[in-house]
Amino acid sequence: MKNEKYLDLFPIYLLCFPDYPLGEEVFFDLLKPEQNHVIKAFSGDGQTVGYAVICDNTITLICVLPLYRKKSHGRKLLQEAENFIRSKDKNGPVILGFANNYIFQGVPLDYGSVGFFEKYGYHADYHTTNMKLKLSDFDFGKLSLNEPEDISSRLAKETDKPALMEAVLDAQPLWQHYFADYDDVVMLTLYGDKIIGFLMLERDGARFKNDGGKSASIGCVGIIHEARGRGIGQRMVAEGVRWLKEQGCLEIELLYVAMVGWYEKLGFYPVSKQWMGGKK
Numbered sequence: 081m082k083n084e085k086y087l088d089l090f091p092i093y094l095l096c097f098p099d100y101p102l103g104e105e106v107f108f109d110l111l112k113p114e115q116n117h118v119i120k121a122f123s124g125d126g127q128t129v130g131y132a133v134i135c136d137n138t139i140t141l142i143c144v145l146p147l148y149r150k151k152s153h154g155r156k157l158l159q160e161a162e163n164f165i166r167s168k169d170k171n172g173p174v175i176l177g178f179a180n181n182y183i184f185q186g187v188p189l190d191y192g193s194v195g196f197f198e199k200y201g202y203h204a205d206y207h208t209t210n211m212k213l214k215l216s217d218f219d220f221g222k223l224s225l226n227e228p229e230d231i232s233s234r235l236a237k238e239t240d241k242p243a244l245m246e247a248v249l250d251a252q253p254l255w256q257h258y259f260a261d262y263d264d265v266v267m268l269t270l271y272g273d274k275i276i277g278f279l280m281l282e283r284d285g286a287r288f289k290n291d292g293g294k295s296a297s298i299g300c301v302g303i304i305h306e307a308r309g310r311g312i313g314q315r316m317v318a319e320g321v322r323w324l325k326e327q328g329c330l331e332i333e334l335l336y337v338a339m340v341g342w343y344e345k346l347g348f349y350p351v352s353k354q355w356m357g358g359k360k
Contacts, residue, residue: 086113088128093183096143099190099352100288102183110287111141112181119160121153132157137165137172138179158200162359176202176357183287185336186354194355202357208336210288211348215325215332218347223318226311231276233319236266240275244268247275251302258300267323269303269316276307277316281324286333296329318346 090107102110111133121130121144130144130153139161144153165174176197177186185208187193194204236244244266248259259266262280269277279301286295298320303313324332337343340350 083114086118089113089118089131089133092128092130092143092145093141095145097188097191100183100188102288106287107183110181110183116140116181117164119157119164121148121157123148129153130157132161134161134164135179135181137169138175138177138182139165140177140179140182141184154196155200158197174202174359177354178356184354186356189353189355194357197355197357200359202359204355204357206338206356207353208338208356209340209350210352210354211334211337211340211343212351213321213332213334213346213348215321215329218321218325220318220322223346225315225318227315228310228312230271231269231312231315233267233269233316235323236268236278240268243275244278247278247304248302250304251278252300255300255302265323267316267320269312269319271307275304277301277303277312279316279320281320283324283327283329286331287335288333294327294329296324296327296332298324298332298334314342314346317343321346 086108089111090104093107094101112135113133115135117134119132119134120128123129129148130142132142133140139158142154142157142161144157162174165172177184186204187197189207245256245259248255258280264285265281265283267279267281268275280299282297282299284294285297285299287297289295298317301313301317303316321332332348334343334348336354
């Protein structure tokens with residue numbers, strides 16, 4: 081049962097970010113307000129009109145209802161969040177978005193919020209991009225892909241776990257905890273019997289979805305160092321896309337992409353961006 085103290089957070093989120101629809105269960109699972117620190121803003125009659133959520137030294141979400149903006153609520157929430165972070169870590173940075181629990185990896189660029197944060201000393205060195213692919217438009221046979229010899233792809237089995245974890249350690253050590261408890265589909269790319277690449281496939285795993293259809297996701301795409309630069313990763317993703325289409329999925333969501341051009345060659349297209357802001 082959800083803590084009644086936080087039930088008002090979800091409807092405010094939906095009103096503040098209508099282009100990023102989430103189910104209520106997903107919202108609380110991502111944000112985990114019971115585990116983190118929540119600061120609320122109130123109207124004169126005691127209604128919650130906005131809030132900030134802090135995880136470690138990160139403001140994972142800050143939002144104010146449209147009718148109550150430009151009334152100092154956002155500024156006060158930001159200041160209180162910064163003061164809370166400074167009370168825990170006087171010299172550490174304040175980060176926007178990305179943490180152990182988060183909905184957005186940064187500040188969504190399509191809501192005009194960047195200027196607000198820049199006004200209070202935040203800056204960003206880079207952006208990430210959310211992308212999609214309509215599977216009705218995807219044709220594996222029409223892609224221009226390298227075909228390295230002795231390379232094959234298949235879905236992972238339970239007996240692959242030790243070798244998979246070894247490959248994850250080589251490709252991206254920070255992902256080990258994701259794969260340790262992951263129980264959905266993992267596609268492997270092998271050179272002979274050796275795992276050289278991997279990616280997660282979730283048939284109903286899209287985070288932001290509003291069409292009621294089967295919106296899939298692809299995540300944690302990795303190639304071990306010695307196998308990079310040969311087109312293996314792109315072919316592996318294409319194999320994963322083909323498998324998801326065979327399962328009846330309608331579209332695929334990619335979150336927080338850095339290599340936009342790489343994915344565009346497979347038919348993905350940008351739908352939104354996040355500003356990766358911070359402040360010392």
